[in-house]
Amino acid sequence: MRFLTGIFLSIFLCGALSAQDVRVESSFEPSIMHAGETGIYRFTVSKQESGRNVMAFRGFDIDFSAIRGIPGLQVSYLGPSQNVSIINSQTMVSVSHQFRVRADEAGEFTLPAFPITLDGKSYTVPAATLKVLARSQAAVAAAGQSMQMELILPRDKIYVGESLPVQIRLYIRRDIQVSHLGSEVPVKIGDAFAVSDFSDPAQRQVERNGEIYQEVVWQAVVTPYKAGDYPLVFQEDVYAYAPEQNRGRSRDPFESIFNRIGMRDVQKVSLYTNQDEDLKVLDLPAEGRPADFSGAVGIFRTSQPTVDPTKAQVGEPMTLSFNIEGSGNFDRFSPPVAADSQGWRVYNPEETFAPTDRYRYQGRMTYNYVIIPRDESVTETPEVTFNYFNPDTEKYVELKLPPRPVTITPPPPGQRPNIPPPTTANQPATSTASRHPELLPIKTTVTAWGQSMRPLFLSPWFLGAQVVPLGVLVGLALTRRRHNRLLTDPRYAREVRARKLLKPRLAAARKAATSGDHAAFYAEAQRVIQCAVGRLVDQTSEALLADEIDALLTARSVDPAIRKQTQDFLHAGDALKFGGLKRADIDLPREMSRLETLATQLMKLS
Template identity: 25%
Template sequence: MRCFFSFSITCLLFLAPLPVLSMQFEASIDKNKMTLDEDVTVTIQVSGEDVQDNVPFPAIQESPDFKFVNKNNYQNSSQNITVINGRFKKSIVRTVTFQFVFKPVRIGECQLPSFAFNYNNTQKNFAGSKIQVLKESPESADIDFFFTFSKNKLFVNEQMVLTAVLRKKAGSAVNQIKRPEIEKNLSRYFWMKPVTDKVEGKIESVNGQNYEVYRISFIAFPVLAGTIKIPSVPLEYTVVERRRQQNRDPFFNDAFFNSFFDNATTKTKTKYSSPVTLEVKDLPSLRKPADFQGAVGVFSIAAMVDKTNIKAGEALNLKVTVSGRGNEKSFNAVHIKNIDRFEVFDPEITATADVKGGEVRITKIFKYVLIPQVEGAYSIGPITLYYFNPDRGVYDSAQTEIAISVKPGKVSRTSGERYLSKEEIKLVGKDIQYIKTSAGRLTDQSKRLYREPLFALLTVFPFLFTLVFALVQRQRERLETDIEYARMKKARKKAARLLAGAETQVAHSAGGEFFATINKSLSGYIADKLNLAAAGLTNDMIRETLLKRGVGNVAVDEVLGFFNECDLYRFGSMSASETERRAQYRKAEALITRLEKELK
């Protein structure tokens, strides 16, 4: 539930002979009453099929009652499906949200600035709403709400302690206080983890007055760089108001009867925290490692395998454990050198995060299945995690490696030989050919074999066989030596195997396992087809690479929308019915088929 009221801004469109595009507009403000120390946020949304990238900000018409604080925007898209005469029509609707923050400069009834929007020959004008600005709310002395930060200057993804402080004057008319939705209101600025789920109050004296004080602490990681203006966060509470009934009989004008006949009512009111400014520095580009993924903190790395002596072509299990102080969501892979000597399967990734001593301590485990292709004694690695150390202000790394010995096996790329197993050795003939004792069937030797049609066919057949064999052998050698080509050729079959497994989960899976499988089928297909590492694949990388390979915007949006839907079912609280799971299964099949055609 949102803790603040939204009120529609009066929107006036000046009529003119302009072309009409399929765009919709929405505008709102987060409050219509405020005090001088509060901010007001104006939100304008533009959506439609004609909305593309780089939509400009609406122009602000200055107002003498408010001063501009900051602005930001973000974009998302959704897919609409309509059925007309039995035919399905898909459309991508993009929504661009603009937010403007203002602070009042005087008390009284004030007018917010108006806005003018101009995009692709479409104009829209928004008239500013009127807002009542108060010097001080009546309950401001009875309740207080503000934030404290352990650091006011820090790097992107550097952890700090964010504390929300709620103070209620003891014995005041303030009755109940709802827990503020801090994570919801600040999720655009921080990735947050509560220090504890329990919130206990205690009595503290402030300026000689007793207050009930509650503190809610989080470990917070800023996700935006620059001068970040943390907006006001709403806090809902109830106030008890008593009304005395008027009695005509003076007999009842007694303190006892007055208190007995008083009517007590409760009203819900809102208190806003004061905005806070943080200086968040972006990570330096100087000496940034090429394989740096965004990890910030201090980490260590360890690795182990289930066997160090192995034959070529046999599988071994590699377990890489990263632990330390930081945000586990900031990296999704480790860098492994000499990995081209192995056939590598996508890792299984698990992570845990605990708050200890006011810090987030994480453990992230990557489990790989590797099949060595080259015989000899060599190392897996170095296995490296590159990270930025905010304490020292420099990039650092954690490394480890494991020595293994690979003996000749069924697969070997050093000598070019192919080792045969006992099952592959077959009896092809015998040394002794016996002399026949009977003449058997005799044929007319006067016939010329070269005149027979069969002779011509048999003459051409060896050449055709040799040509086909050479092509097949060349294809096989390329699949064994060219890993990029092999991944691309096997991508569809590998995705089909995963989808076949997902089909068996449609009716019986609880949902998470099924959506993880179809997600892996499509992401693995894209990674193999484009020769990318599946472990570190992000939506931005997928969009950029697919567009470069000539895949259309609509198809790319559908692929990313599919991943977002899977994540909602995997990590959110949503559950999917069997019908919805079957629909997602068919959608994954269709997307893979479509990409197979567009990536030819």
């Protein structure tokens, strides 16, 4: 159930709580609305304690049957939000759970009190009442039309991992005087989507239903974490001056002066994007998916590759370069795959991304591959293939970058074994006169010709010398056996490749943690997990998505704690990038230790 999933994934409160320290509140926002409009029901659990040690609840149990069983009131769970503030060494921790509510008929709806259990102790969420007015009540309805907020989506469905541009539009009627907004940008409610940085707001005056409004538009990019139907709701608080005509005449002579200089009452109005239907999030289709799928979702094009230099000797490095341009999830896909070639050694590319917008949704990715020719027989560079999923056509697209012609020459003399030419019959014979005597003169005195009369073949160094060729033969046999096993046993080959890649991945993560580069650390952490889990299946590890990894771990009955930790690492990079996680809250050395332990546990799976 989405209700329970959101709760278990995101509740962060203090440990060691006592009943008298916990405060539970509930409310509707707004508490009065019109039939057919959408509001928010929220209950909040908060705790204040001394110190800065904030831990998670060890147990949290909620019965939602009371919330879902109100006739005439539609209720759907949006997700949690949490807040931690520290003032004068006092830590206030609170968690709120939001529900979208809507009633199509006028009336008064009361959500009764219901129990929750925190760390084995029972608490009660108090009752809350919502008053829904009929649309015929024009006075209230007119006030409700003074401010509105809308979410503009390019389409009503999105794929897991896809980056989708959206607009949030705020409309304020011209006669409404605004003091300020509650936040510089709208706040996302729920945990099913990651959101990029927002654009600077654009403002203009527009006409709607015969009225003139001030329109404020923010743009952003959203990326879903998982498949399913989820609401995408944003909130913005508007603080507006109370209308002067609604204020009674006061006997205070100073009040009129304060009104004239702008010191009127300020009212807070909470606005929500009115999305009646949940956004459908789809898994990428399995049909037609390339075995080496890069994970790219969007619309892309490639440039013609170039090679520098075009002429080289065997063993000299060359650089193969090309660009990928377009719009999509540039931060989430793997580099294109270079075709295996016996004549080349290809290294992982250097990547450089040049965004053309602030969301990193559009731009150009440049790849530079270092390639080294093995022999002079090669005449062209390796073929490179890039694939992606086009969400508009709902099909996979494969782009092949053609090879470039090159000229490879042999290496200079001395860099290969130099075998002397054999002796021929035409070679002149050595002069007899220059030859040394064939017999040595007879010795007339005894001299020490050696230390021992022991036969040569019994000497230790002689026996040791015979072991060397034997060791070489054994080593060659083992190497040959390992090579054959790599060719015939895919599972063993994946295991060897994973162990070979895991060490540099962990080293790169450790380097990022030491330098305090949060984004690089979580990117490497994701690759470590893909590498450790990808060896279990016949699929490119870099293309594994979070849901696929979780399914593999579930099928092997992996401890839920390990599965949760795995998902936390996979989603942390996006949460950090799109604002769900703050760098100040992250202890990178501790995260590195957790990653090493997790990698060891995942490598033990079979």
